[in-house]
Amino acid sequence: xxxxxxxxxxxxxxRGQNVTFRCDPISEHNRLYWYRQTxxxxxxxxxxxxxxxxxxxxxxxxxxxxAERPKGSFSTLEIQRxxxxxxxxxxxxxxxxxxxxxxxxxxxxx
Amino acid sequence: DAKTTQPNSMESNEEEPVHLPCNxxxxxxxxxxxxxxQLPSQGPEYVIHGLTSNVNNRMASLAxxxxxxxxxxxxxxxxLRDAAVYYCILRDVPGAGSYQLTFxxxxxxxxxx
Numbered sequence: 533x534x535x536x537x538x539x540x541x542x543x544x545x546x547r548g549q550n551v552t553f554r555c556d557p558i559s560e561h562n563r564l565y566w567y568r569q570t571x572x573x574x575x576x577x578x579x580x581x582x583x584x585x586x587x588x589x590x591x592x593x594x595x596x597x598x599a600e601r602p603k604g605s606f607s608t609l610e611i612q613r614x615x616x617x618x619x620x621x622x623x624x625x626x627x628x629x630x631x632x633x634x635x636x637x638x639x640x641x642x
Numbered sequence: 643d644a645k646t647t648q649p650n651s652m653e654s655n656e657e658e659p660v661h662l663p664c665n666x667x668x669x670x671x672x673x674x675x676x677x678x679x680q681l682p683s684q685g686p687e688y689v690i691h692g693l694t695s696n697v698n699n700r701m702a703s704l705a706x707x708x709x710x711x712x713x714x715x716x717x718x719x720x721x722l723r724d725a726a727v728y729y730c731i732l733r734d735v736p737g738a739g740s741y742q743l744t745f746x747x748x749x750x751x752x753x754x755x
Binding site for chain 1: 678683684685686687688691729741742744745746747748
């Protein structure tokens, strides 16, 4: 069990570019979550998968955001036409019962 | 999820016990009390959870008030590695609703050597 892996750890991108983050959950965990965290705040829920089905989406997840979990294993989170307000830590977590979080991808939009 | 209230920050001396309070006056009968902590540059990690009775594990103890309107996370001997933001979260029984965790701002614990 190597925990939840996220890639990349850091991403700097220019405004307007598209970015994609990857999350590899713990292999036997059927639930996968994406959260966003800005400085000084707690993580905010974005979306949740059970196996490959996306079952919940926060209103924070605008049309520019899309998440997939094609085979019920790894997941990707894509942000199109990035804006400076998208700068944040993007956290992935997986669970069977209790949550295990990854270390996050820190996005900076310049 | 019901709301929790925590102090913004606390300080502790190293090797002394720390009591981190959480108020949750609107807790429902099926809400579990969860604690997570987040070390600098890391994702949150699970600490402990309970429903009604006090709970102990290798990381901490959780003391739950009899009326369940408040709880206290107890670190028995604070170390420098315990410096983190501690989140108290209420979550309904699995399958009763959303599986998401609703984080507040938490309590930032500083440990003084």
